[in-house]
Amino acid sequence: MTDEEIAALVKAAGLEETAARYPADVRAALAQLARHKGQLPRSSDPALEPTPSFRATRA
């Protein structure tokens, strides 16, 4: 990941000051996400509901 890409993500997350102070932690967080990206199975079933299920609150 380039410095420009990291800067864009940091800005989108509102973490500019944190990234300036703890750049290694921010890089580690992004590296961790990239490392885990392929480990989450993704269903192609459009109707698959999440858990917990979404329900309307009854009055």
Added chain:
Amino acid sequence: MSPHQLTLADAAALIAARKLSPVELLEDCLARIAALQPRLDAFIRMTVAEAEEAARAAEAEITRHGPRSPLHGIPVGLKDIIDLKGHPTTCHSKQRLDHMAEADAAVVARLRAAGAVFPGKLATHEFAIGGPAFDLPFPPARNPWDRTRLPGGSSSGSGAAVAARMLPAALGTDTGGSVRHPASHCGIVGLKPTYDLVPRAGVFPLAFSLDHVGPMTRTVRDAALMLNVMADGGQDYTRGLTEGLRGLRIGYVRHFHETDQPASAEMAAALDEAARLLAAEGATVTDVTLPSLDEFSAVNRTILAAESSVVHEEWLRTRPQDYAAVTRRRLLPGLFLPAVDYMHAARRRTQLLARVNQVFGQVDLLLTASSMEEAAIIDDEPEVERTYPRQARTPFNVTGQPAITLMSGLSANGLPLSLQLAAPAHAEALLLRAAHGYERAAPWKDYAPPC
């Protein structure tokens, strides 16, 4: 036997028979705490004056009317992410040193109404995620079996205090295994009940859909007595506890610790021996297959990152220096996580739950590993980081089903080994019955740390 050595059930029986005073029990526990706290750092705050007042009131009431419940006059420790009225809930963090709880957490209110006494707040990993850490306002709790070792986390003080006989019982919380991890490493009983069976109001959240509150005790019966008070529904979980294992069908999830995350040889042998013992006691034990631990872990990790990010977003932006480094590193990924990943994890969770329930159509309970090895050296950061995720507890945070961890042996280093039993949602009575059957047949409940 000194009062601090009594199990909750034994202390309750003596109190009910007027052979033990709640004041005597509390004072003996406080003396034990004073003797061991300098080495174990299990507590971060004592609430002695209030506890003594409550114990005296309990003594007077029991003398006149008898005990309200088996918990009347029993000292119970609280992980310091759980509100105790009039005291700070620091979450073991600089971020919350000034926070004051204005009311008891719902579960604390239930325990208080049952007559429990609260002598102090217990160490935790920061916000139940960051630890062990040495750059926090309070030191990390130590393992009573060997103070150079990790006691497990995040309910680290709860595990250490109960194992060290400072208290007969404590509360922990469990989002990715945090009741059962310290139970595994400290050689005690840790129960994660069905999701939402125990109210979470007044407990600082880590991840809303994964968080559970559970009891940590020395015996399965004590866990049942605690759950009687903590849980919704008014069920008596001690009923049927002694019915044994005969006729139960137990699925052994061997692949969790043999291929998914290979366990140490001693842990694997202890699990096989537990399976043999369960069968010898009359259960039918067969191998079953679930989705891999990696899948459960990926779902748990993604949901935890997303849900914790809304809790910590503001502090991560404005006060990042007030976290331990390890906490900051564990929380930051949530702020970069795409929403689509969170929804994929929540949808995959549906499929994982369906698969586990399909297996529960064939067996009554599951036997699995809890931790894959003995406790790491607490200040060996690379080893702690390597071993921390090597566990089989997250599947039951993902499914919300109840799971209990018990001691299953001792390693060559003299440290506890462990096992886990899990059950379908709301089958705590069956789970506790099986755990009690194992506990009764195995020798481990009589083992104590050398402190």
